[in-house]
């Protein structure tokens with residue numbers, strides 16, 4: 001047939017994180033560039049495709065070329081990200097997404113990656129910021145690497161809800177305390193040999209540290225990891241398909257109104273690597 005395969009065109013959009021990939025829907029659906037896309041995703045933390053005009057089914061099909069999709073939430077592998085509780089019953093929980101976090105911090109395995117498709121945007125706000133937690137770890141002074149090498153952190157949904165509702169009622173606290181907590185290392189030693197930081201809004205306290213020391217350390221490390229040189233801010237256009245490596249980045253949405261209509265369709269790729 002003589003049809004030559006479309007090459008991926010890769011444009012780095014910030015020095016340490018984020019690449020736009022230009023290609024076409026057929027190439028993505030074929031899966032023939034999937035290994036390369038996964039490689040770029042791991043190296044760059046965030047990749048996005050612009051102007052593809054894909055359907056929900058195509059979003060899921062593209063995700064399946066990259067890994068194992070998680071179908072536990074959302075019809076047909078698509079989960080609706082909205083802060084409007086008439087669109088998503090878990091809107092209150094999702095308000096935690098306005099603060100730095102990684103997805104699946106409370107799950108047995110953190111997700112490998114998250115795929116977000118911009119369906120409708122807010123008039124104001126609603127950009128998404130990402131930071132590269134591999135690069136942030138690499139650049140830490142050796143004294144900090146030594147300090148945090150074996151530290152573990154208890155993550156909880158309750159903790160992230162204090163960001164959303166600082167003065168929670170007893171009922172609210174009790175409700176969120178019903179969600180299971182999880183202990184994660186601060187330093188994730190990947191099978192590849194690389195290391196990334198695990199922090200974020202669900203990070204409640206460092207095991208074995210005083211409350212004050214623990215809060216100070218978590219804030220200091222988050223400040224470090226979210227410095228401008230590690231951050232890419234995505235200015236969404238309708239139709240963007242964006243993927244982040246959830247094992248080596250944190251992200252947050254910038255504030256937008258719950259009734260703005262902003263809607264993202266999310267597909268999750270299952271984690272492939274346990275935490276140490």
Ligand code: OGA
Nearest residue numbers: 081097103128253264266
């Ligand atoms: C998520 C998330 C951010 C956004 O889907 O996990 O945090 O910008 N989304 O909607």
Ligand code: MN
Nearest residue numbers: 097101102103
């Ligand atoms: Mn998230």
